[in-house]
Amino acid sequence: MKKILILILIVITASLIGGIYGAIHDQLTYTISPEYYTKFKFIQFELVDKGQEANPASPRVWVAAVGFLATWWMGVPIGLILGLVGLAHTNWQTMFSVTMKAFLVTMAVAFITGIIGLVYGCLVLANEPVESFSNWFIPDNIIDFKGFITVGSMHNFSYAGGVIGLIVGIIYSLGQKRMKKAGMVAA
Numbered sequence: 001m002k003k004i005l006i007l008i009l010i011v012i013t014a015s016l017i018g019g020i021y022g023a024i025h026d027q028l029t030y031t032i033s034p035e036y037y038t039k040f041k042f043i044q045f046e047l048v049d050k051g052q053e054a055n056p057a058s059p060r061v062w063v064a065a066v067g068f069l070a071t072w073w074m075g076v077p078i079g080l081i082l083g084l085v086g087l088a089h090t091n092w093q094t095m096f097s098v099t100m101k102a103f104l105v106t107m108a109v110a111f112i113t114g115i116i117g118l119v120y121g122c123l124v125l126a127n128e129p130v131e132s133f134s135n136w137f138i139p140d141n142i143i144d145f146k147g148f149i150t151v152g153s154m155h156n157f158s159y160a161g162g163v164i165g166l167i168v169g170i171i172y173s174l175g176q177k178r179m180k181k182a183g184m185v186a187a
Contacts, residue, residue, distance in 0.1 A: 014079025022071025033147035102169035109165030117157020121150035
């Protein structure tokens with residue numbers, strides 16, 4: 001019963017941490033391309049009507065809200081999957097400790113993957129012609145095309161990094177289980 005309660009706690013915690021991660025992540029990307037938000041994300045999240053450009057008095061608050069809303073939900077499947085894997089641990093304390101570490105591993109991989117996306121976007125994608133992005137939503141009135149594409153690349157890579165990070169987190173959790181069974185860790 002305690003492990004089921006810990007599983008629920010892990011999912012809730014993962015959702016909150018995921019949302020906070022997104023809010024912080026988007027502060028960085030807003031610095032690179034405010035237009036990504038004022039001409040795309042604020043409209044996508046219905047903070048302004050389509051066809052309008054947002055010009056809020058406190059754009060960083062809106063950016064944080066968009067970041068939270070865009071990522072909190074990723075905490076649900078990631079927390080649930082890592083929590084279910086965590087059920088393999090011998091007790092609820094170890095389950096919680098190892099699973100939260102696995103979640104941090106997942107976030108670290110997502111962050112590193114996002115940075116790779118940022119670099120790739122800046123050095124490669126941003127130098128491609130506009131026509132190369134016909135499958136991307138790019139408003140007609142973009143002034144800083146390179147910044148917009150760089151941020152879009154980082155966002156896309158970050159989501160992929162969440163999936164890759166989940167796999168790495170699962171491997172970490174199961175590895176901790178194997179190491180404890182072999183008497184190699186005090187987790």
